[in-house]
Amino acid sequence: MTFAARLTRSPVPVDLARAAEADDRFAAQPPELRALLRGTAGCSPYLWGVMTREGDWLDQTLASDPDAAFATILDDVRAMPLDALKSGLRQSKRRAALLIALADLGGIWPLEQVTGALTDFADLCVDVVLRRLVAAEIARGKLPGLAEADAETAGGMVALAMGKQGAHELNYSSDIDLIMLFDQDRFDAADLHELRSGFIKITRRMTQLLSEMTGEGYVFRTDLRLRPDASVTPVCLSMEAAERYYESLGRTWERAAHIKARPCAGDIAAGWAYLDRLRPFVWRKHLDFAAIQDAHDMRLKIRSHKGLHGALALEGHDMKLGQGGIREIEFFTQTRQIIAGGRDPDLRVRGTVEGLARLADKGWVPQDVADTLIADYRAHREVEHRLQMVNDAQTHKLPGNAEGIARIANFCGWGDVEAWRSDITHRLERVAGLTEEFFAPGGRTPEPTFDLPEGAEDFVEHWPDYPCLRSARAREIFKRLEPDLLARLSKAARPIEAFAAFDGFLKGLPAGVQLFSLFEANPQLIDLIIDITSVSPELAQYLSRNAGVLDAVIGGDFFQDWPGRARLTSLLAARLMAAKDYEGQLDAARSWAKEWHFRIGVHFLRGLIDATEAGREYADLAEAVLSVLWPHVVAQFTAKHGTPPGKGAVVLGMGSLGAGALTAKSDLDLIVIYDADGVETSLGRRPLASRVYYAKLTQALVTALTAPMAEGKLYEVDMRLRPSGNQGPVATSLQSFRNYQRDEAWTWEHLALTRARAVAGEADLAKEVELFRQGLLADKADATRTLAGVVDMRRRLAEAKPAKSAWDGKQGPGRGQDIELIASAAALISANPATGVSNQLAAGVEAGLLLSSEAAILTESYGLLRKVQGAARLISDSALDPATLGESGRAFLLRGTGAADAAGLEVRLAAARDAAAGVIDAVIERGLSNAT
Secondary structure, three states: OOHHHHOOOOOOOOOHHHHHHHHHHOOOOOHHHHHHHHHHHHHOHHHHHHHHHOHHHHHHHHOOOHHHHHHHHHHHHHOOOHHHHHHHHHHHHHHHHHHHHHHHHOOOOOHHHHHHHHHHHHHHHHHHHHHHHHHHHHHOOOOOOOOHHHHHHHHHEEEEEOHHHHOOOOOOOOOEEEEEEEOHHHOOHHHHHHHHHHHHHHHHHHHHHHHOOEOOEOOOOEEOOOOOOOOOOOOEEEHHHHHHHHHHHOOHHHHHHHHOOEEEEEOHHHHHHHHHHHHHHHOOOOOOOHHHHHHHHHHHHHHHHHOOOOOOOOOOOEOOOOOOOHHHHHHHHHHHHHHHHOOOHHHOOOOHHHHHHHHHHOOOOOHHHHHHHHHHHHHHHHHHHHHHHHHOOOOOEOOOOHHHHHHHHHHOOOOOHHHHHHHHHHHHHHHHHHHHHHHOHHHHOOOOOOOOOOOOHHHHOOHHHOHHHOOHHHHHHHHHHHHHHHHHHHOOOOHHHHHHHHHHHHHHOOOOHHHHHHHHHOOHHHHHHHHHHHHOHHHHHHHHHOHHHHHHHHOOOOOOOOOOHHHHHHHHHHHHHOOOOHHHHHHHHHHHHHHHHHHHHHHHHOOOOOHHHHHHHHHHHHHHHHHHHHHHHHHHHHHHHOOOOOOEEEEEEEHHHHHOOOOOOOOEEEEEEEEOOOOOEOOOOOOOEHHHHHHHHHHHHHHHHHOOEOOEOOOOEEOOOOOOHHHOOOEEEHHHHHHHHHHOOOHHHHHHHOOOEEEEEOHHHHHHHHHHHHHHHHHOOOHHHHHHHHHHHHHHHHHHOOOOOOOOOOOOOOOHHHHHHHHHHHHHHOOOOOOOHHHHHHHHHHOOOOOHHHHHHHHHHHHHHHHHHHHHHHHOOOOOOHHHOOHHHHHHHHHHHOOOOHHHHHHHHHHHHHHHHHHHHHHHHHHHHHHO
């Protein structure tokens, strides 16, 4: 379709004389197109000049489709030889500028297509110039080690497009910001000095060819000052030198600049590989709220440098850097991306509009705010383009007089200048309000309006001496934060206890800048910290060492319902796939699991879930970790020793994991069973006998779970429930497992199998093991033997692990372990495959071992004991003693059990234990009597 057929709007002319001349020049064009050309000529001396200079070309172009015409311009650039570039690129630039302007003014192309076309043209110009210059130097023999074919990748040189070019957002008369690099790994070390000199010369010639103003104009003003340490470094650097700089000296503004970085010319593949290596510098793994202050400081410096402070006035207002301008929206977007992009790769996009949309989708920016800023950004960019179209000037300032303002209003298609003034003023004020609140909420100058509670000063006076307040920046942020922090602590139900708990947390922090910035941006986190630390000093110390887990709270879905094991598995699988190597996978698993473990604890602590739900969620988490990590352990082991011989292996969860009910501090009881299926050795670089292979593979799994790494450990592992306990091999063949369980195992080992469940490994083998388990339970379903074994086991446990106190919910007659034992006996005697305590007790009722009333007593007692044990394990590693807990800790314990006070709970526990012990004694006695 031609220009005329695609028009949707045209500007209103201002310079009537020039508009009339244009009307005469284009009298043969359709009326709509003539109006567009007339208005363009009337508003822009520059574009009218191009129209007259490129008249024949313009006539041909107007009769064609603008998309096709632009493609032809690009093809012309691609075909230019080196000696034609100086003149040819300038002509192509004039034509591209005119075509893009008409497509923009006529409403044919939306903003993104306009900025994209400007960017595509700039990319191509840089690429063609760079490759032609490299080819010429190769032909002259000035670039050792390079052949003619290397010119296609510019001999390892790459131009990184920064800023608006990198984001495909170039404005109409934009500079282009480039960082010029070369890939030193392509060359011999002996040639690097000569090559570096050659690349520097090529960069300078490229810049001159693009930027020099001649009688035909210029192509692009080119700025190379965004390179590392631009005042002392050459215009073209090795990638290695740039990486060293960013790793050691890179600043926040350079991180923000690299959000938009994109290889646009030369060795594109090498450029992407470089940016991938730079990713840890740009995208921090934890939420980076300290970036807000850095961006705010940068904004203030720009305003001071440009003299942009003061009240908003349209005349002379800077649409880019001024109040409510384009840069404010870009800073707002980029800073939010820096904060969260390290955790969420979906936020790592270059475009401002796309960035705002992604941030809204992920809950980091309210949808209405994102929609408003997107609309205002587009409107601002349109005004920016019209300003630059007038005289092809790199300006962002509105005219300083009424006539100039009228020209821009008309150029934007507004016949009513006052309505346009009102519209743009409203947009500027709206953007300023939305962005200023983000960067400087409440002016950042809160003052305390209260007195500290008596005794609080004893804690506060020590805070300046703590390691987290060592740096000047940490002290600066904390000073702004402190009034709100003190107010929240003082308003706590038990303020002195809150101050003491927070003091313990603060004392353990190794550094403070990131965390204090997090608190400043998210004050609600302070209340959460007060809640957590007041209940558990030990949890406060954990948070001091692992403050990164607080990132998850800000992630948007922290307080939503539990996603379930399947969803957890897919989330962790995706996280591990993104890791670069095996060590990275292990650390990623640790970081991920910590966050979810912390989430369960917070939900439990705040009463969103009870002890039973928490136990199930802890078990879901552990199973997700095992099922996802196991294939990576196998793959790492396979690389050395070959694929697992035979049918592979399966990991059984035993004990509380098998029953699907863990606590915050539970170990994982595991058994590994393999089936070599007659294969004697593995086939790999370092083959192993099957028995040794699976033993070492099991050890690799244990190491993957327990090794202390940068992110700590995943879990402690206990494998004593395997055949022959600590004396047996760590991995057991399926046949040996069958033989042992049928012929050698003790009754307690059969009881342990009632809680066994496959949690990782080969699915087919898992089914085979489960079929055997169920068959074994049926074979061993002997009430007399089983109950005699229970009697013996109770005696052994009483001697080896007596109750630690009246508050011990696990060990001792009638307590958790005792009830689990009789439940396992019920499952074995009834040959029921259930692994959970309540289902096993129900199976005992069906089999006639238990009365319904007895099962109800055991279930109720077990529930109370698990609530106490679950709370105790979250609060502390030490034995539970309410007398030593703070008031908040006691309140948490009592809330979870429904007790009014500690004394009342102690009475209930004693009654529950006695009732459960009585039932267990009666069941055993009755069962043994019936058997005889």
